[in-house]
Amino acid sequence: MKLQPMVFTINARTNFPLFSKEFSMPKNILIVTGSPRKNGNSFAMAEAFAREANKRGHSVTRIDAAFEDFGGCKACNTCFSSGCACAFSPAFNRAAPALQAADVVVFCTPVYWYAMPAQLKAFVDHFHAFFCGQKDLSGKAYALLACCEEEDESVMDGISMPLARAARSLGWHCLGEVRVTGVNRAGDIFLTDGCQRAAALAQKI
Amino acid sequence: MSKKIVVLTGSPRQNGNSFAMTDAFIQAARQKGHTVTRFDAALNNVTGCRACERCFSAGSACVFNDDFNQIAPAILEADVVVFSTPVYWYTMSAQLKAVVDKLYSFCVAGKDIAGKEYAVISCCEEDDVAVMEGVRMPLARSAALLGWKCIGEVLVPGVMKIGDINNTDGCQKAAALADAL
Secondary structure: OOOOOOEEEEEOHHHOOOOOOOOOOOOEEEEEEOOOOOOOHHHHHHHHHHHHHHHOOOEEEEEEHHHOOOOOOOOOOOOOOOOOOOOOOHHHHHHHHHHHHOOEEEEEEEOEOOEOOHHHHHHHHOOHHHHHOOOOOOOOEEEEEEEOOOOOHHHHHHHHHHHHHHHHHHOOEEEEEEEEOOOOOOOHHHHOOHHHHHHHHHOOO | OOOEEEEEEOOOOOOOHHHHHHHHHHHHHHHOOOEEEEEEHHHOOOOOOOOOOOOOOEOEOOOOOOOHHHHHHHHHHOOEEEEEEEOEOOEOOHHHHHHHHOOHHHHHOOOOOOOOEEEEEEEOOOOOHHHHHHHHHHHHHHHHHHOOEEEEEEEEOOOOOOOHHHHOOHHHHHHHHHHHO
């Protein structure tokens, strides 16, 4: 597979040939991040999750939506008509195979204006392609790693609810959510148990 | 009193249902003597916020110069901001969210944008109006943070195909929203 700049695959299976019984079957995990801050708090959680998932023999692919150019859905409904998922978004067409192959999709994001950032929403909006093109995307698990500046956890509902309802309509089940409040500056996450909780969630796979 | 209104739309469908409601609102608002500036996010190019916090440092709102910089001065001046969007995956479309995310530029630069009024015009395919909560709640909480007051929400479930809105009272309700100005 040709590696794309922002879509890279770490195949840890080969690094861990000896699975003990406590290791589950290796799964394909897609982590999709929404933050534009490379040293930010949600990225730290994404890395903690990825590290633990790798350690347990899973294959982790990561897509950083804020460093891609997905663009929004144009509702043209020509999805998959020319073979690829989207007639307008080469970035999404590069990401689509990883999404289709994933057993677990992990959304990792800060809260912007009480919802996910536009860049991550653009990725999610392109899920329409699979409905429109009648491609089966069901049966996956999803997880949410989110953090916000405010102390009130209900701030996260603007992300949790849309993802939960989207998952239901896609036929996905929830692996778990890690919602960390009260972090803003890069590094604040290390003053919380956010990364530990993200790693613990990876153990549930 | 004549008010300055900015209408931000999120639909990519130019003949779609939220656009029909938007048109009805704008027509009614103009008839009442208000000034309306419309910005169709999905027909322009607005990228997401990069959290660089250099907003307004080079004059315009965002140093990553996209079409947000065209509408930013009107938003700053507006008395009323109307958000119009279909529901995509249980919240607003990515294109409208990109505009909302860039409202951050006013906060970073310390621009006074408190005291505005806002309204929501939205529609969705499902019949369950609770679907709208993913649009309504983030806007309501953002408004509370900004010090904006809600003058109305027109939330119409059960429309999908172009023209479905005409089988509802959505356009009438959107036009009536102008009475609240």
